[in-house]
Amino acid sequence: MSLQRTPLFESCRSAGGRMVPFAGWEMPVQFSGLIQEHKAVRERVGMFDISHMGVLRLEGANPKDALQRLIPSDLHRIGPGEACYSVLLNERGGIRDDLIVYDCGAIDAERGALVLVINAACADSDTAWLREQMEPAGLTVTDIKKDGVLLALQGPEAMGLLQELSGEDLSGLPRFGHRMLNLKGLSQPVFSARTGYTGEDGAELLLNADDGQKLWQLLLDRSVTPCGLGARDTLRLEAAMHLYSQDMNDKTNPFEAGLGWLVHLEMPVDFVGRQALEQAAESGPAKRLVGLKLQGRAIARHDYPVMHNGETVGIVTSGTWSPTLEEAIALAYVPPSLAKLGTELSVEIRGKAQPATVVRKPFYKRA
Missing domain, CATH: 3.30.1360.120 (Probable tRNA modification gtpase trme; domain 1)
Incomplete structure (x- = not known):
């Protein structure tokens, strides 16, 4: 192709x-x-x-109410000229993509518009799925980037x-x-x-x-x-911003990915994945995405094992050398019991265990 x-x-x-x-x-x-x-x-x-x-425009009567059935964040918290970051979910509460929703306000007395920016790798599947969900309700989904x-x-x-x-x-x-x-x-x-x-x-x-x-x-x-x-x-x-397909995917729920703040279960809306997220909120996450700083200059890469007391306990999702901090940093999934700040772990890099410490995210925040 x-x-x-x-x-x-x-x-x-x-x-x-x-x-x-x-x-x-x-x-x-x-x-x-x-x-x-x-x-x-x-x-x-x-x-x-x-x-x-991908850049899509959703138009029709009450577009927020229609899209709300697919998104766990309360879209009515934003108004015209505002936007929010959120996720699209599957029925298991897994993240099928992350996106930004822009409220473009009213088109006329009966219709409103939203703009959605979605990831390149998911653009075709997201567009098809959104059309499948929205068009029966009388809304149109248009590719406005073309x-x-x-x-x-x-x-x-x-x-x-x-x-x-x-x-x-x-x-x-x-x-x-x-x-x-x-x-x-x-x-x-x-x-x-x-x-x-x-x-x-x-x-x-x-x-x-x-x-x-x-x-x-x-x-x-x-x-x-x-x-x-x-x-x-x-x-x-x-900035500890997630990369879809590495730091989260359709088998990861928002609580595990550190995105629980996007989930507004207080809304009286039966959005896709709600039941699974209610159960996840009650039972607690099976894993947590944490920030790691590594000693030395060795760089943790995607899929490298995370170790504790000689046992593999997790996996690196993203890692790099930070040009701003001049340190090796990474995101990784570990059991909740090992997610506490200051926990000493290690990452296996080329057959050697490199010491790593759980640190606060984001690694960098502008003044």
Whole structure:
């Protein structure tokens, strides 16, 4: 099966991007180098082509009520111009994907709209399932990205730059707030959300292909650092942000994944997976996702065994060398009895047990 390419493929390659397969797409893993890209986002501003992600629009009468049947978080806690992070569940309470839900408000007196951003690897299956669930209730599910561009502008200087490009005061736009912006030199208004996957401030921007290419070049001309999947992974892991299929999957429930705060069982809504989550809440999680710091420079990778007193007790889901902290960090599932902060464990790396300590998440939090 051939790999898909985003509208920014040639732009990325021209900027020095080294392209690799990822979730069915050919994407840049790095440009100038992972450490340089990582530090640019932490200290200044960087940009990412994230056009492989899925972007759907749900329209119809009471779209929140309809989507609420699939999501354990109370969608009525957000209003127009706001958004929330949540998960889609299966009947066993397992996580079939994580997503962001944006409330776009009323279209007219009878209809409203939501925008959903979903993971690339799950985009086709999510779209088909959402249509299967929503269309019988009279709602439409539309791919609004199509062949367009989704671009992430991230870092402490990101919002100032976006404010300059839009000519609007964005100081009142809260985290997870969103609005349409007219950016200089572009043909159409841009869906702009103060969200991201790096632990820094910034925005995610949805544009048509031509405008996306223009904005990419405009940002390059302003010395914004292009960043690849490598820096995206180290940044999100420092912020302890989950990667779907590694840190959680359809066999993991939100309580196990440290996402119990997304589950609002006080809602009088019979959402998919509710019964399983009620049982899980009562019995407690069978495992917990914890943060680990390792001694030395050895890096724990996905699927490496976690040990305690010589016995395998868990498994690493994500691990890296943290460029910000200059330490090896990881996320791992362990039994609840070993999840307490300060617990001494080890990770088996190339046949050797490397000491590790359970630490608080996130590993990094911006000031």
